Amino acid sequence: MALGTIALSIALLGLALAIFGLPLAFAGGSWFYVALGLGVLAAGGELVRGRQSGLRIYALVLAAAFVWTLGEVGVDTWQWIPRGALILLAGLVLCLPFVVRRLRDAPERPWKPSLGNGPLVLRAVVLLIAALSAASWFVDPVETRGRLPKVAEMGSAAVDPSGVPYPADDWVAYGGTNLGQRYSALTDITPGTVRGLTVAWEHHTGDLRGDSRTDSKEFTFEATPIKVNGLLYLCTPHNIVEALEPETGKRVWAFDPNMARDNQYQHQTCRGVSYNDSAAYTPPAGTDPTTAEAVAAAIAECPRRIIAASVDARLYALNADTGALCRTFGANGFIDLKAQMPNLRRASYQQTSAPLVTRNLIVLGSAIADNYYADNPSGVIRAFDVRTGAIVWKFDAGKPGETAPLQPGALYEPNSAVAWTQFSADEALGLVYVPFGNRAPDQIGVSRSETDEALVDALAALDLETGRLTWAFRTTYHDLWDRDNPSQPVLLTLPQGGGTVPAILIPTKVGNVWVLDRRTGAPIRPVSEVSVSTRTDIPGEAPSSVQPMSSLSFAPAALTEADMWGVTPFDQIQCRLAFRSNRYDGNPFTPPQASGGAIIWPGNIGVFNWGSVAVDPVHHWMIATPQYLTYLYRLLPRPPGDPEKRLVTADPDSTPGNENLGGPYAVSIAHMRSALGVPCNAPPWGVRVGVNLADGTTAWKHRNGTVAGQKIAGLAVPIPFEMGMLAHGGTLATAGGVAFSGATLDDRIRAYDMQTGEILWTRALPAGGQATPMTYRGKDGRQYVVIAAGGHGSLGTTPGDSVIAFRLD
Numbered sequence: 001m002a003l004g005t006i007a008l009s010i011a012l013l014g015l016a017l018a019i020f021g022l023p024l025a026f027a028g029g030s031w032f033y034v035a036l037g038l039g040v041l042a043a044g045g046e047l048v049r050g051r052q053s054g055l056r057i058y059a060l061v062l063a064a065a066f067v068w069t070l071g072e073v074g075v076d077t078w079q080w081i082p083r084g085a086l087i088l089l090a091g092l093v094l095c096l097p098f099v100v101r102r103l104r105d106a107p108e109r110p111w112k113p114s115l116g117n118g119p120l121v122l123r124a125v126v127l128l129i130a131a132l133s134a135a136s137w138f139v140d141p142v143e144t145r146g147r148l149p150k151v152a153e154m155g156s157a158a159v160d161p162s163g164v165p166y167p168a169d170d171w172v173a174y175g176g177t178n179l180g181q182r183y184s185a186l187t188d189i190t191p192g193t194v195r196g197l198t199v200a201w202e203h204h205t206g207d208l209r210g211d212s213r214t215d216s217k218e219f220t221f222e223a224t225p226i227k228v229n230g231l232l233y234l235c236t237p238h239n240i241v242e243a244l245e246p247e248t249g250k251r252v253w254a255f256d257p258n259m260a261r262d263n264q265y266q267h268q269t270c271r272g273v274s275y276n277d278s279a280a281y282t283p284p285a286g287t288d289p290t291t292a293e294a295v296a297a298a299i300a301e302c303p304r305r306i307i308a309a310s311v312d313a314r315l316y317a318l319n320a321d322t323g324a325l326c327r328t329f330g331a332n333g334f335i336d337l338k339a340q341m342p343n344l345r346r347a348s349y350q351q352t353s354a355p356l357v358t359r360n361l362i363v364l365g366s367a368i369a370d371n372y373y374a375d376n377p378s379g380v381i382r383a384f385d386v387r388t389g390a391i392v393w394k395f396d397a398g399k400p401g402e403t404a405p406l407q408p409g410a411l412y413e414p415n416s417a418v419a420w421t422q423f424s425a426d427e428a429l430g431l432v433y434v435p436f437g438n439r440a441p442d443q444i445g446v447s448r449s450e451t452d453e454a455l456v457d458a459l460a461a462l463d464l465e466t467g468r469l470t471w472a473f474r475t476t477y478h479d480l481w482d483r484d485n486p487s488q489p490v491l492l493t494l495p496q497g498g499g500t501v502p503a504i505l506i507p508t509k510v511g512n513v514w515v516l517d518r519r520t521g522a523p524i525r526p527v528s529e530v531s532v533s534t535r536t537d538i539p540g541e542a543p544s545s546v547q548p549m550s551s552l553s554f555a556p557a558a559l560t561e562a563d564m565w566g567v568t569p570f571d572q573i574q575c576r577l578a579f580r581s582n583r584y585d586g587n588p589f590t591p592p593q594a595s596g597g598a599i600i601w602p603g604n605i606g607v608f609n610w611g612s613v614a615v616d617p618v619h620h621w622m623i624a625t626p627q628y629l630t631y632l633y634r635l636l637p638r639p640p641g642d643p644e645k646r647l648v649t650a651d652p653d654s655t656p657g658n659e660n661l662g663g664p665y666a667v668s669i670a671h672m673r674s675a676l677g678v679p680c681n682a683p684p685w686g687v688r689v690g691v692n693l694a695d696g697t698t699a700w701k702h703r704n705g706t707v708a709g710q711k712i713a714g715l716a717v718p719i720p721f722e723m724g725m726l727a728h729g730g731t732l733a734t735a736g737g738v739a740f741s742g743a744t745l746d747d748r749i750r751a752y753d754m755q756t757g758e759i760l761w762t763r764a765l766p767a768g769g770q771a772t773p774m775t776y777r778g779k780d781g782r783q784y785v786v787i788a789a790g791g792h793g794s795l796g797t798t799p800g801d802s803v804i805a806f807r808l809d
Contacts, residue, residue, distance in 0.1 A: 003050065003102040010058070010090060011044025013037075020573045027580040029561055032068055033573055036061065040087065047094075050104035052118030055094060059122040062091050066129050072562045077136045078683050078723060082565060082572035084129070091126045095119070142724070146699040148621050148690050148755045157618045158185055161493040162502060163428055166617070166735075169777040171227045174272040174354040175612075176774070179491040180424040182614035184775045187736040188783035193808055194738050194751045194761045200784060200807040201249035202766075207236035208801050209793065214261040216268035216655075220770060221790020221801065222610075222729065224354075227776040228275045229304055229320050234788065234803065235270035239310040241318060247778040249805060253323030257334075260312040264347035264655045266369040268311055268793075271422070271610065272354030274362070275320060276386045279303035281360075291388075294328070298387040302326035307362055307386065309351035313337040315362065315384065330389035337366070340406055341377040342414040347655075349377045353610075356432065358425040359464055362386050363432050365419035368440075370482060372656045374643075374663025376440040378412030381419060383467060393467030397436060397455040403467035415439050417455045421610050422488035426502070426518060431470060433491075433518070434460045435506060437484025441660045443592045443633060443667050445478050446540040457483055459506045459514070461521060471521035475508050477544035480591055481633070482604040483509050487612035491518060494620055495694050505693075507613050509606025510588050511555030511626060512548075515693070525696050526551040532589040538635065538665075543591045552696045554608075554626040554689065558586040559601050565682040567712055571674035578672060578680060582632060592633040592667065601681070603631030604669065611730030611743060611772055615693070616754060622691040623739045623754060625704055625727040630672040630681040635665040676713045684724020686744065688731075690757050700757040705744030709798075720746065728795060730772030732785070742769025742787045747798050749773065749787055749806075765789040765804065768797025782807050 014037045021033025039061035046054030065084055073079040093099065100106055100119045107117050159165050160177075166185040167176040175182050189197070209219040225234035225244075231252060232244040239259045243252040278299045283292045304320040315337055317329035325333035338349055348369050355364040362384045368376050381395040391405045398413025406412060417439045425432045436458045439448065448456065457476040460469060476483040490505040494515070504518035515525040529546040536543055549555070561579050566572030582597035584590055590598045605627070613624040636647045647666040648658045658667045672680040679685055688704040691697070705725030707717045729743025733754060742749035747768050751761040768791035775785045785806045791799035 003099055004048065006093060006099060007044055007047035007054070010047060010094070011041055013090065014040030014042070014044050017569060020570055024573050024577045024580065027577055029576050029580045033569060036065055036087070036569075039064070050102070052103045052105050052107065055118030055122040058091060058094060059118070059125040062087060062125050062129060074141060075136050075139050076141050076682075077133065079565065080133065080136070082567060082569055086568055088126065088129060091122060095123045095126055140703070142684055142687065142701070142703060144698060144701040145756070148619065148692055148699045150755075151619050160617055161500065162426060162491065167776075171225070171774045171776050172275060173226060173357070174224055174274065174422055175424070175488055178356065178358050178425040178427070180422065180488040180612065181490055181492060181617055181733070182612070182730060182772065183616060183733045183735070185735045186775055186777060186783045187734070188808065189734060189738050189785070190736040191738060191753050191760055196808045197751070197761055197763075197785070197806045198809055200805040202805075203244055203249035203251070203803040205236045205240065205242060205801045205803065207238050207240055209237075209799060210261070212263060214263055216263055216265040217793045218267050218269070219793040219799070220267070220269040221788050222269045222271045222771050223788045224272050224730070224772045224774050225786055225788070225803070226273065226275055227774070229277070231320070232786070233273050233275065233306055233320070235273050235308055236801070237268050237270060237790070239270050239308065241273055241306060241308050241323070243320075243323060244803070246776060246784065247780050249803065255318050255323045255325065257310050257314065257316060259310045262347050265311055265350060266347070266372070266655070266657070267350065267352050267367060269352050270308075270311070271352060273306050273308040274355050274357040275304070275306060276357050277304045278387055294388050298326065298328040301328050305386075307355050307357055309337070309355050309364060311350045311352065313349050313351050313366070315351075315355065315364070315389070317389070328388065335384065335389050340411050342411045343373070343375045343377050345373055348372055353420065353422045356423040356425060357386055358432065359427055360386055361392060361464065363423055363425075365423070365434065367420040368418050371440070371442055371658040371660055371667055374441050374660045376415045378414060379416045379418035379436075379439065380412040381434055381462070381467070395434075395462050395467045395469070398451065400451070400455065400469050417452065420484070421486050422612075424489040424491055424504075425464065426491055427464070429502070429519060430464045431461045431518070432464055433489040433504060434462060435485035435487065435489060436460060437486070438479045438482060441663055441665070441667070442482040443480050443635060444538065444541070444663070444665055445480055446538065448478075453478060457485060459485060459489065459504070459516070459521070461518070473514065473516055473521040475506065475512065475514060475548065476510065477547055478542070480543060481589070481600055486606055486609045490613060490615055492615050492617040492620070492693075494524065496524065505613065505615070505622070507608035507624065509602065509604065509608065511553050511602060511607035512550040513552045513554070513613070513622070514550050515552055515696070530587065532587055533585040533591065536591045537593045537595050541591070543589075547589050552691070554624070555588060556602060556607070556628050559584060559599065559630070559681065563682050564680050565678065566674045566680075567676050567678055571676045571678070575672070575674050575680035578632075592635050594635040594637050594665070597632045597634045599672065600631045600633050603629045603671070605629060605728070609728060611728065614731040614733035614739065616733050616735070618735065620693040621733070621754060622693050623688070623731050623733050624691070625686060625688050625731060625741060625743065627686040627726045627728075628681060629679055629685060629726065632668070632670045632672050634668040636668055638664055638666060677711055686725045686727045688741070688752065688757055690754065702757045706746045708746045710745065726795070728792060729770045732773040732775060734775060740773040740785055742771065742773060742789070745795060745797055763806070766798070766802050767791045767800025768795070770795065770797060
């Protein structure tokens with residue numbers, strides 16, 4: 001290539017950098033890109049004239065850029081890339097002999113040391129920066145390397161201190177047990193044996209996303225199977241329940257509830273089913289004869305049953321042995337959960353999580369579409385008799401003091417706080433734990449009463465027998481950000497003051513992990529309140545001036561302009577300008593506004609979501625996969641007198657996402673990305689961590705997941721760089737000391753050492769594994785690890801219909 005062409009390209013690169021950098025500088029951001037561009041332009045100008053002074057100038061620019069980069073971000077290779085990779089590559093080209101030979105004043109001895117020797121100066125600078133860049137790969141400021149301490153021999157305990165046996169041969173509930181620990185006492189798979197895992201079987205459900213006119217875009221296979229009664233039970237996105245042979249994956253039976261399809265469902269998924277064995281149950285003395293007769297008939301028809309709920313809001317029971325509908329349950333096998341619901345509109349009321357089955361009850365909340373409508377159905381929590389389906393009690397955040405079943409013809413409280421995720425229970429204490437979220441609209445709190453605020457984003461403990469509120473702990477005040485408590489609470493016993501305390505953990509979207517006494521809701525780990533901004537342009541809005549924070553927290557550090565990322569300096573400039581052009585108050589609680597964008601960090605997908613965390617209750621370890629993405633919120637005022645006008649979605653037949661129809665504001669929610677489609681906040685976007693819950697310290701932290709297959713400017717990244725990816729799903733912990741997770745966006749399942757977090761084994765999945773693995777022992781005496789791999793529609797992972805089991809050779 002001619003020197004003139006290269007020189008002109010260098011000059012144009014500098015001009016472009018200066019032009020792109022000017023708006024950022026005028027917005028109050030860094031002037032570096034302007035200075036960088038002018039320096040590169042000057043070097044290019046000299047090179048156009050064929051002078052080696054252009055190489056000296058370029059060397060000075062490279063050195064200055066490197067020093068500035070170190071000052072901004074330290075030794076973080078991934079943050080060096082947008083600041084220097086492009087200009088370093090150009091510098092390498094300028095070092096080539098054919099370029100040097102074409103200079104008018106090329107030195108006679110190009111390797112003679114001299115400050116006037118432009119080629120040698122540039123080559124020295126390029127070589128030094130390249131060497132330091134190579135060395136930086138062995139230094140990662142994100143990582144923490146350590147070991148979690150053992151307090152007992154691995155697998156030494158078989159029963160939780162609460163009296164619940166740890167899962168081993170079976171996996172009897174969504175989280176292993178109703179304690180929600182996602183822990184197995186099996187020890188066959190260890191750090192020494194895990195590399196021997198191979199595929200034991202792969203089952204295809206056949207349930208794939210259909211026509212876009214009938215199936216939601218967010219069609220996701222998030223199921224965690226249960227293993228009990230000698231079978232493996234799971235549900236598909238269309239709520240088809242299947243029973244498989246645990247050792248072969250062969251289908252034994254399947255039941256299709258013929259879910260009413262609608263492409264407007266916000267989430268078309270089924271995370272799990274539940275099990276009840278009533279074969280030996282007899283009603284207590286004094287039971288009403290009619291009730292006793294109904295219970296006896298139900299048990300005779302279905303002594304063992306699978307309890308499931310569908311996206312179209314029906315609760316149903318199946319004979320666990322045969323898959324036949326239990327017609328003595330509810331009305332011919334089904335309960336219509338929409339009955340007596342106010343404000344029912346298209347696709348507004350759904351069920352996505354596994355019903356909690358505990359004692360003689362089924363307890364469940366609801367998944368109400370976020371931001372579709374300003375007035376939603378009720379978020380009522382209901383408990384039904386597990387055998388007959390008769391309603392036993394209700395708890396409505398809108399009327400928390402009234403727990404008796406609703407009278408015929410009456411309606412539940414409209415638009416009360418919602419609990420959509422998985423519940424947990426402590427049968428010994430007689431409590432069910434309900435993680436509440438927000439009430440509509442998520443980003444506007446002007447219509448909330450004191451009663452509403454008391455339970456919005458609260459963890460509530462309800463009496464199992466009556467549904468009455470025992471205690472509540474608020475995790476966010478006056479939520480304006482969709483800070484639902486999204487995770488199943490985790491119950492375990494922790495050491496305290498020389499004794500022990502029954503604890504409950506609740507991970508949140510902010511990144512707090514609240515550690516409470518599950519008897520009273522009193523904090524075990526310290527809680528503080530931080531001052532936050534209350535400035536808003538929404539009439540009548542009153543943001544809280546303080547927000548609670550836990551001492552055990554994975555909330556990210558405050559963003560700065562330097563934290564903005566990109567693949568090139570150009571898209572990094574764009575992200576830096578977006579940071580400067582939108583409001584950000586330096587904490588997770590910047591109020592959304594109508595006059596401009598608000599940066600929400602972390603975004604509404606949260607640091608933690610429905611995958612929750614896993615614990616080793618014997619050693620008091622927590623294994624988790626925090627995630628970090630930035631979002632932009634903006635409230636869009638709706639014209640007075642036109643409450644149904646769409647401001648976000650133009651097509652009246654499309655999903656009314658974020659419209660808040662019927663209300664004064666729609667909300668624009670956008671992932672903060674560069675023009676090339678990469679997140680604006682610097683990686684990692686996901687990590688895995690190991691925490692010692694005995695003292696609240698994090699022993700290890702590693703980037704979690706690669707960028708393989710992710711799109712940059714529409715092109716898939718072919719190299720599996722371990723940058724740390726979003727992990728939407730859960731983790732399995734085992735007494736063998738190995739944790740499993742398959743939730744990252746690179747379609748892989750990983751096993752890692754629970755003490756150190758080091759990856760021990762990984763395999764490609766045929767589709768996205770946005771689910772939570774589980775484990776059990778088969779009749780053949782071997783330990784299996786199973787994960788659903790069907791992809792996630794909104795995250796864009798590979799779709800599929802696989803259930804895959806691994807076992808040791």
